Amino acid sequence: MTALLRIRGVSKSFGAVAAVRDVSFDLYAGEAHALVGENGAGKSTIVKMLAGVHRPDSGALELSGTPLALGGPADAKAAGIAVIYQEPTLFPDLSVAENIAMGRQPLGRFNTIDRAAMVSQAARLFTRLGVSIDPNRPARGLSIADQQLVEIAKALSADARVVVMDEPTAALTGVEVERLFAVARSLRDGGAALLFISHRFEEITALCQRVTIMRDGRHMSTDLLADTSVDEMVRRMVGRDLDALFPKQDVVPGATVLKIDGLTRDPVFHDISFEVRAGEIVALAGLVGSGRSEVVQSIFGVDPRDAGTVEVAGKSLKPGKPKHAMAAGVALVPEDRRQQGLLMELSIERNVTLPRSRSLSQLGFLTGSRERRSAQEWTERLKTKYGRLSDEVGTLSGGNQQKVVLAKWLATKPKVLIVDEPTRGIDVGTKAEVHRLMSSLAAEGVAVLMVSSELPEVLGMADRVLVMREGRLVTELSRSEATEEAVMFAATGQEATV
Amino acid sequence: GGTTKSSTEGQNTAAPQSTAGQANPNAPLKEGLKIAYLPKQLNNPYTDVEVGGGKVAVDEIKGAYKLVGPNDASASSQVSYINTLIQQQQDVIAVAANDPNAVCPSLNQARKAGIKVITFDSDASKTCRDAFINQATTQGIGESLVKMASELAGGEGEIAVLSATPNATNQNSWIEVMKTELAKPANSKLKLVKIAYGNDEDQKSFTEAQGLLQSYPNLKVIVSPTTVGIAAASRYVSASSYKGKVAITGLGLPNQMRQYVKDGTVKKFALWNPADIGYLAAYAGAAMSSGQITGAQGEKFTAGKLGEYTIGADGEIVLGPPTEFTAENIDKFNF
Amino acid sequence: MTAVELPAPKRSSLDVVLRARELGIVLALVLLVAVTTISNPRFLSGQSIRDILLNTAILAVLAVGQAVVVITRNIDLSVGSVLGLSAFTVGTLLQNYPGIPVVFALLVGAGVGAACGVLNGVLVRYGNVPALVVTLGTLYVIRGVTYFWAGGSQINADELPPSFLNFGTADIPWLVILAVVVLVVTAVVLRSYRTGRELYAMGSSPQAAQLAGIPVGRRTIGAFVVSGGLAGLAGVLFAARFGTIDAAAGTGMELNVVAAVVVGGVAVFGGSGTVWGAALGALLLTTIGSALAVLEINQFWQQAIVGGLILLAIGADRLVAVRVAAGLKKRGSHVG
Amino acid sequence: MSAEQLTETRIGRLANWNVAIIAITAVVLVIAAASVNSFGTAQNFGFLVLDLLPIALVALPMTLVIVTGEIDLSVASTLGLSSAVMGYLWNANQPIETIIPVCLLLGAVLGAINGFFVTVLGLPSLAVTIGTLALYRGLAFVVLGDGAVADFPAVYTDWVTGTIAGTPIPNVLIVLVVLAVIFGVILHATPIGRAVFAVGASEQAARFAGIRPGRLKFWLYVASGTIAGLAGVLWTLRYSSARADNGAGLELAVVAAVLLGGVSIFGGKGALPGVIAGVVLLGSLQNALRLSDVSNEALNVVTGVLLIASVLGPNLIRRRT
């Protein structure tokens, strides 16, 4: 195998933050190369340098032995580097086909765009990925998973020599991940170099040959996966041995805190009823698009509901009023932190204290000092890495952003904590922390409702597992009944094929 | 209870009579008087001719001429300029008011500060200025507009008015006179069908003229007592199929109208010489500032080449009758 | 894995929405014309239609340029001032050199406007200043410069060469023809060329456009140059049509233009809408103005009615959009 | 984070455009007072305050509206309609003590109409308020037509143009200062203010934090309309003239002042002291230049250049560091 792309001693700083420091490694043609590291280790920054979004402060890139200077994303594209970014980057107003073809639209007479060819090209790509998305529909309104799939199709359409994927699977479930991997393997075997970033080790071992580990912006090691173990990788990533990943304590459940009865919202979900008791962690599992997020958003009141009741500690919540839910002690950590969880342009401080601005005020006024103190306390508790409390949240790494969202809601001292994909895009170390946190909250008597697409997390954390399929609650499994097969069977309605 | 219009009637007219004192008709005209012109709006050809005449007069009497003004013909901007002129301690402010009342408090402040206020072209409320240069009597203009319209229409038919802004004082008072004239039996066959407003904007006047002709197929005459309006209406008609069928008349500048008079779109229109208005305003202001006159009825003063003027009722000084322009005489005028 | 059926190439729902939008304006237009004509048949006379189209031409050219900018999620408030500057420049030029051919005058006007567009574009792009701020600023600056230059002088019809005035008022409606050409060319570029689609992409998501390697800077400046250039062109048309030019020409026009674009269904947040819509919006607004004059509706009501109609237009547009969005939600994807 | 870091944060937060614009304004005031004849007089101070009063008043709620990411271009028309209705009612022999509250109420209703279109129907505010800009101005003409109504009671007009007895401080300055403090405190030191910023930064995320963006914006529009109604009343009394075209074109000056004050047109960022400084800067520059016989044209150019420079300057500085 030859080095197709060489990364040589690149560094990149943002103001005082040295995001990447003197990192070197090679990508070979025909390999899938994993890049792992804690949140904020600098992975996405490397990706953005390869994409031409950031220019390295020092160091250089080499493609097939010739130096590669990228002035912008267009240069990277031209050099045959395709990138799937951590956050989907679609044009909501344009059709899916156009999103995929942007900049490379097939041309017809007089150099005009050949729309028919463009649409059939998109359709072919979706066939290859095994999904059915209407190429003619606008990208607006696609679920996160579908958006991610369009991103993948976009990268595939480029026929790139180097394909970089920054956590492409974070929003996908097993079946879709398998499809993606099948395609990735065929790309790889066709001679492309793949750089694959994920926080899920099972995916890395399933796809990759070599792994590069980063910590605090530095390159730690590059090894053949065959020569290393998951424990070893984790140790290098976090610099210490890790505690148990799913530290679920056994708690004797208390009184019913959250009671959902006949919750319906056409056409997304129908007749959902369940209860969560104090000290319990209940997982809501299902395939992407089965309607779980919609259910919890409706419980919290950000989405309306057509029928049904929600009771917290015996008091019923008005529909469509998150403030009511918050006052009753419900907190929702939403699935999409960029759109729903955070105010990206506001400071960490404002984000952490936003839901409590009323309770932090004195006589209705806020002077800032109480907010600052509280924000500091909670970000410290969650071990959030940042420069200053006044920094914009948008400059934090994905994982640290997630911690800010958690801090924001844990600080409200909820009776019912609803978490939607709480560890999406979070590194193993933080993940363990988040799990420990959930577990200890449950031990303190908080009722936890967790939506998760990660089966190990569901199985490891939940006292009970509720499974949804196509907007209906199909099964309830106790901790002992909940196995991977049982959950998948319920979620898909057929024997698991994965 | 409460303060209503009727409960305050008559209370507001008490204005400071800062001009108290005796007139001395033989006092010499002071030199070096600071005379400032504040027209309705800068950069308007008619205004330029007016203040141009003012500049000539100020130079003759060796004063300091100044021209300030808004670009937007609004009363509120004029107030800011009056305030500035007060700060700059001018001797005379010659102002064409965009609103007779809105400028009043400021003008009175100016008069308290010893500045003589002469209005021209468009009067302010008479409680807040010392004299008004009236280009022609309102009655005279209204009558002459109706006379021209009647001649052009052959004594009967539909006529329409294309005015400036809906609240232009002078326009409205002329239109009032026109209505009274039209009510007379002699003009009973003339029918005023519409008053349109071009806001003294060229484009708006153009479009309004167009609208008039569409709405009133039998229209015989458009009377536009504003230079902007008459020019725009003439231009529209001269290039449209209405040429020769509809007559245009009103008040216009000979230079702007020459083309349309020559191509037959316009048979006749009228105007006083605007330069003389500015000229007269300067002399009136200077005479007042020098103590020759106080603004009381019957006082006399000499206004350079224009000769002697007598102050009429309410401090009005009438310039003289308007001139009618036709294809025969238009080439004798250049303004 | 079962093969996914290739969807038959059909009209995208996006197109359907846009079509519906423009259809709505056309319907409103037809209704308006019908009502007005019933009350005064002269409204449909040749002269009247000519007048409306000639007046629309100027607004439509401006609206097409504005639409291009708005599609990229920007706005150009300076068009009224640019129109004034261009009209005065061309007027002065023709005053001094009456022999200049009309085509040259058009080019000069467009050139002056394009230069203003470059200024706007560069400030937006390299100064990183929001377009609303930049163009609000240049609205003042360019108008100020024109006043400086023009002072009180006014260029009258009799000082302009007859050939030029003829261009504005001749039997062949050159203004309308020119506007239609501008409209068609812009529409085709926006719909069927990569550059055009990139403008939509930028408006739809600026970050994504950057990441997709679209030369955002060049395209932004390009959009402003188009808008400026068309505003300059409109200035020449203005001069030819109205014959009288002073420093105030086109004052306050920006709000009309934005209104036309908005009524025409171009989303103010970029990414959607067509220049057809914008031009129809211009036609509708102009026709409303003329119709109200003909319908003998009190002059004082005119502005109020225009305002009400703008609200009605965007409200109706919204209803259509909501319905379509609801339709889309039901069409999620499923792993095949 | 240590105490040292805390103060550093505070300095960091202050060392922004807000402080810069206040400093620039102070410098301009000092230079103008020193170099322009009679700029510093008490009488001129009074004129200055009266001139910038309507812009300053309307800019207060406008700041909050723009921080939420919306805009209200109808304010000047609301002012005009309020003025027209005031004249109409005065002519109809209504007591002024009734008319003034009615005009404020009218402003609130007009604001609520904007709010309804923007929040309930979810239409873009730029488009909506361009529509109501035309609608309200048109209605003002419908109400008052060509007429101008004058002769408002001297007690009221004198109060508006007068000063606090024995001082050169204009009476209306009290109104302005009180309202500025109220709006400033609301924006910067209450949960409502936090919500305003949150909605501007991301409406969806704000909703997930229990804020109701629609309701908030609705009330901001009501506030904007009410203040514009008040500005209409004060305008009418100042000039003692109620007219349908009062305040025409003021909306752009207000937006310019707010943006000059460092408020981001995209929402989420801005501060009220900066806006006040922006209004004062524009007003005093115009006043000083006019006193120095600089033409109107130059004022236009200065306004435009300042506006662009206010955003461009900080951007360029940031890029260099």
Ligand SMILES: Nc1ncnc2c1ncn2[C@@H]1O[C@H](COP(=O)(O)OP(=O)(O)OP(=O)(O)O)[C@@H](O)[C@H]1O
């Ligand atoms: N545009 C930026 N401005 C300032 N700081 C930045 C910027 N982008 C990244 N950083 C900082 O650089 C560091 C590395 O971030 P990066 O996004 O590369 O991490 P990552 O390894 O991808 O983490 P995650 O797994 O959470 O996605 C972080 O500390 C982050 O806060």
Ligand SMILES: Nc1ncnc2c1ncn2[C@@H]1O[C@H](COP(=O)(O)OP(=O)(O)OP(=O)(O)O)[C@@H](O)[C@H]1O
């Ligand atoms: N923003 C959106 N616009 C339109 N439809 C959506 C949107 N989000 C989700 N949907 C659709 O609503 C249904 C339920 O989606 P939901 O996000 O609740 O599922 P989920 O089980 O939580 O999956 P995920 O793991 O993606 O969150 C799906 O059909 C999905 O396609």
Ligand SMILES: [Mg+2]
């Ligand atoms: Mg990352």
Ligand SMILES: [Mg+2]
């Ligand atoms: Mg979900």
